Amino acid sequence: MRRLPIEALTPEAFAPFGEVISPDAAREVWQINAGTAQRFHALALAESAGEGGRIGISLFRAEPRALPIAITMLERHPLGSQAFVPLHARPWLVVVAASPEAAPRAFLARDGAGVNFRRGTWHHPLLALEATGDFLVVDRIGPGDNCEEAALAQPWLLALEQAPEPIHDTANFR
Amino acid sequence: MRRLPIEALTPEAFAPFGEVISPDAAREVWQINAGTAQRFHALALAESAGEGGRIGISLFRAEPRALPIAITMLERHPLGSQAFVPLHARPWLVVVAASPEAAPRAFLARDGAGVNFRRGTWHHPLLALEATGDFLVVDRIGPGDNCEEAALAQPWLLALEQAPEPIHDTANFR
Numbered sequence: 360m361r362r363l364p365i366e367a368l369t370p371e372a373f374a375p376f377g378e379v380i381s382p383d384a385a386r387e388v389w390q391i392n393a394g395t396a397q398r399f400h401a402l403a404l405a406e407s408a409g410e411g412g413r414i415g416i417s418l419f420r421a422e423p424r425a426l427p428i429a430i431t432m433l434e435r436h437p438l439g440s441q442a443f444v445p446l447h448a449r450p451w452l453v454v455v456a457a458s459p460e461a462a463p464r465a466f467l468a469r470d471g472a473g474v475n476f477r478r479g480t481w482h483h484p485l486l487a488l489e490a491t492g493d494f495l496v497v498d499r500i501g502p503g504d505n506c507e508e509a510a511l512a513q514p515w516l517l518a519l520e521q522a523p524e525p526i527h528d529t530a531n532f533r
Numbered sequence: 534m535r536r537l538p539i540e541a542l543t544p545e546a547f548a549p550f551g552e553v554i555s556p557d558a559a560r561e562v563w564q565i566n567a568g569t570a571q572r573f574h575a576l577a578l579a580e581s582a583g584e585g586g587r588i589g590i591s592l593f594r595a596e597p598r599a600l601p602i603a604i605t606m607l608e609r610h611p612l613g614s615q616a617f618v619p620l621h622a623r624p625w626l627v628v629v630a631a632s633p634e635a636a637p638r639a640f641l642a643r644d645g646a647g648v649n650f651r652r653g654t655w656h657h658p659l660l661a662l663e664a665t666g667d668f669l670v671v672d673r674i675g676p677g678d679n680c681e682e683a684a685l686a687q688p689w690l691l692a693l694e695q696a697p698e699p700i701h702d703t704a705n706f707r
Binding site for chain 1: 554
């Protein structure tokens, strides 16, 4: 099976698909609340197209996957962006593609980093690792068909030895 | 100084001010991703009023406060809702009021629970406890004056002995 390299998740590498949601990715940081807090401002902006859409806040509770993982399908949301932010600091995997025909790219998110998929970005459903994990989700809620799925002509394999660094050493909670 | 009782944060008690963001508060739970995940759907909907507003995703990093805390001011955002979701499971405090003249209400959020302040809700700036903590923030980003502050005629005191249960026993990360 064709193997996908697993890349480190950086704002630059992920830019074609959306934004990384982490303090490190901030372009603007403000002191607020009389200096007792910092605002890492506008890490991502939510998108909603079509009539009647609202931006909602939901939670996903995802069972962990064990590597190797076969990537056999992708989905996209034509009417809105979708952000996932882990409510834990375990690593997880983000798989995106320019199209169902293109080679996907896989990113290892760690230390609590989240992502925002730009509207219409092809991506794999949530890939939690190690333990059941909760993720905050910010996406469009409203009428219209906002999910397309595509089966891949040939699967891609995500394997541990493709990772840029050891995955299973990140039990640091913040 | 006048003392505020500290209430447990429940969706019902918080309903006049907004929504609680936690799996327990969900009204709709769906199986998704071929049964490998649950979606706790639409725990809150973001609001943006006025021209040119977008819903953004930011992070706040807040220094912890030590009880007792004097509540001397409140603020509100007339153009949009504002959600705070801790990226940790330490307790934190939510202070809201019907108006700057009304007695505020204080809620103890724990086990990772977040809140969404409805547009225009008077609230105190973020009150982290125990350690510096990151919070995901979903609020309106755009033109217009979206912050009003009000000094209180007399302060209110938030004290440990007002809490509904011991605060400092919740080091359980999820």
